[in-house]
Amino acid sequence: MLDPATRKLVAELARHVLRFRARVIGAAVLLILAKVAAVAVPLVLKAIVDVMSRPEALAALPVLLLIGYAAVRFAATLFTELRDLTFARVTQTVVADLSLRTFEHLHSLASRFHVDRATGAHAELRVVAPGAYALLEHERHTAGELELRLDGDVSCLATCFTPGAA
Numbered sequence: 001m002l003d004p005a006t007r008k009l010v011a012e013l014a015r016h017v018l019r020f021r022a023r024v025i026g027a028a029v030l031l032i033l034a035k036v037a038a039v040a041v042p043l044v045l046k047a048i049v050d051v052m053s054r055p056e057a058l059a060a061l062p063v064l065l066l067i068g069y070a071a072v073r074f075a076a077t078l079f080t081e082l083r084d085l086t087f088a089r090v091t092q093t094v095v096a097d098l099s100l101r102t103f104e105h106l107h108s109l110a111s112r113f114h115v116d117r118a119t120g121a122h123a124e125l126r127v128v129a130p131g132a133y134a135l136l137e138h139e140r141h142t143a144g145e146l147e148l149r150l151d152g153d154v155s156c157l158a159t160c161f162t163p164g165a166a
Helices: 004-053 063-108 111-117 123-161
Strands: none
Touching: 004 063
8 A cells, every 4th residue: 555645646646647638548549559559560460471371372462461561560659659749748747847846845945954954056957867868868769769660661661572582
C-alpha cells in the first residue's frame, strides 16, 4: 500500500495530467495502435513466407504482401511518433508547472533555511539539467530509430524489386 505522501504526490500528478484528458486519451489510443501494428509485423512476414513457400506462388511475387509488410512496419513507428508528439505538450506543461512551483517554494523559504543547508544558485540546475538532457537524448534516439527503420525498409524493397537481385 502507498504511504500518504506518495498517494498525495500521485493524486497531484494525476490532477495536472488530467487537465489534458483528450491528449492523454489520444496518446493511449496511439499506444495501443502502435502495439497492435508491432505485433502484426511478424504475422505479415509469416504470411509472406507462407505464400513464397508454395511453388506456384514463386512465379507471381506477392507484391501486395510486401507492400503491406512495409506499411505495417511504418505504421508501428508512425503511431509511436504520433503518441510522443501528442503527449509532449502534457509532459512539458506538467514538468514546467511543477518546476515553477518548486522554485517558488524555494524562494518562499526563510533565508535561514538556505544558509543552514548551503543551497546555491546552481542547486536547481543539478536537478533540472539531467531531466532536460534525458528528454533531448530520447528525441534524438527516436529520430534516429525512425531513420534507420525507413532506410531498412527502402533497402529491402529496393533489393526485392531490383531485377537479378537474389
